[in-house]
Amino acid sequence: MALNYSKEELEVILDKHIATFATRKPDWFAFEDTKIEGFRRAQHRFIGAGASANSDVNAIPAGAFTLSIMYVPPGQGAAAHTHEVEEVFFMLQGHCTFFMENEQGERVEKKLGPWDCIWCPPDVLHGFVNDSVEPCYFQTMLGKGRPKAYVAGQ
Template identity: 35%
Template sequence: MNKQHAPIVMRPDQIKSYDRGGGARTTPLVSPGVGATSFINGITEFAPGTAIPFHSHNCEESVMLLQGHAFLDIEGQEHELKPFDTTWIPPNIPHRFRNMSSEEPMKILWIYASPAATRTLVETGETRPVSAEHNR
């Protein structure tokens, strides 16, 4: 029998964030640690000019741009995003997000359709659990 978890309100300004390197910083939110069994989510902040490397995931992903202006690079196309634009990305599709601004930060809300979501870097083929970036 699964342990029952209580509902929770998460306050990102009170949760430890983790440096992902290259100008990206992640704040984990919903995770198995709070009882999630079917998805995880969090917020990643991008410093001005930051671009994360091309990567793919083993599950569906949705990203909403919360702040700033971004590019989504996917399948040879560049899509400009403004706040509240939302993406849906099927599993195993290489993509990346870039901060368009050289002066302002950018912030996204990401949601993975599996608590066991992984990230595979296109350049190296390295695969790691998304949760490894924030030790939750």
């Protein structure tokens, strides 16, 4: 079923739903662990706002998912965590090692590069580290407009 919008109405809808990288503000404090050396990274929000006080008010409001670009300098990453929803990482530039682990700390990991993707099921501990010498960028998407994160050990 096609909806009968005027051209002017379509222009308003289009303008409200575009977010360019140039207008995204990197949030270096989007997650609790980003305050700790080894876990520093910046989130560039496109769809959905985070819990951080630095959330980008220009992000497109979320419906059923969030979408961000993550910048991870060499030697940095994310602590083991899980969500109540699925999370997808799609590598754009550089290389990062992604891991999943159980409650006993047993870990499996894979290094991913440009155009590689990993899907993390709900309630599975996962994280990543940029163990290369160059920064990496990847897209991250979560299956809820405002998901909760659970960090291992908390």
